[in-house]
Amino acid sequence: MKQVIVIGAGGHGRVAADIVRAAGDTFLGFLDDDPSKGALGAVSGYLNYPEAEFLIGVGDAAVRERLSAMDCKWYTAVHPSAVVSPSASVGEGTAVMAHAVINADAVVGKHCVVNTAAVVEHDCRISDYAHISVGAKLGGAVSVGASAWIGIGAAVRNNINICGGCVVGAGAVVVKDIVRRGTYAGVPARRIHAGEMK
Numbered sequence: 370m371k372q373v374i375v376i377g378a379g380g381h382g383r384v385a386a387d388i389v390r391a392a393g394d395t396f397l398g399f400l401d402d403d404p405s406k407g408a409l410g411a412v413s414g415y416l417n418y419p420e421a422e423f424l425i426g427v428g429d430a431a432v433r434e435r436l437s438a439m440d441c442k443w444y445t446a447v448h449p450s451a452v453v454s455p456s457a458s459v460g461e462g463t464a465v466m467a468h469a470v471i472n473a474d475a476v477v478g479k480h481c482v483v484n485t486a487a488v489v490e491h492d493c494r495i496s497d498y499a500h501i502s503v504g505a506k507l508g509g510a511v512s513v514g515a516s517a518w519i520g521i522g523a524a525v526r527n528n529i530n531i532c533g534g535c536v537v538g539a540g541a542v543v544v545k546d547i548v549r550r551g552t553y554a555g556v557p558a559r560r561i562h563a564g565e566m567k
Contacts, residue, residue, distance in 0.1 A: 373444045375399050375426040378406035382426025385464055388446040430498040430516035433480045
């Protein structure tokens with residue numbers, strides 16, 4: 370049984386803690402820099418727990434990337450109700466939430482989020498820090514770049530490439546490659562804002 374500390378005591382962190390418990394491991398508590406959140410202490414205190422494994426419970430990709438530089442052992446969280454193919458791989462520090470599906474030969478990178486009921490089909494490639502939101506569906510052989518955010522209920526046609534650092538809005542339908550950073554929305558998805566995800 371592993372002993373796990375979740376970094377970040379917000380809503381995403383509380384869901385991550387639930388996954389730790391559901392997986393049968395011991396949730397020790399949160400580290401958070403906001404003293405009002407009742408955490409064990411600030412994030413910098415992680416060195417006080419040398420036997421623990423850590424999971425970043427923060428939705429923001431830039432924050433996950435920054436925190437991933439910490440010198441500690443990372444916990445990979447997979448909810449027992451998730452379906453992960455034996456031929457798929459899931460990187461360290463990634464959270465796979467309840468009822469998510471990761472199918473044959475898919476590769477999910479480090480410190481990603483595959484959120485509740487998301488589907489990552491066969492042969493997909495999800496780069497580090499990407500977030501596949503609640504109920505999003507990726508067809509076979511989709512490639513998602515680093516730190517990209519695929520919004521709630523979005524659908525991505527098979528064999529599509531999505532560049533890193535972009536946002537696909539909730540309910541969008543992606544039917545052609547996305548090669549420029551920005552925010553994409555609609556059916557079919559079109560670029561509506563040039564800025565990167567904050």
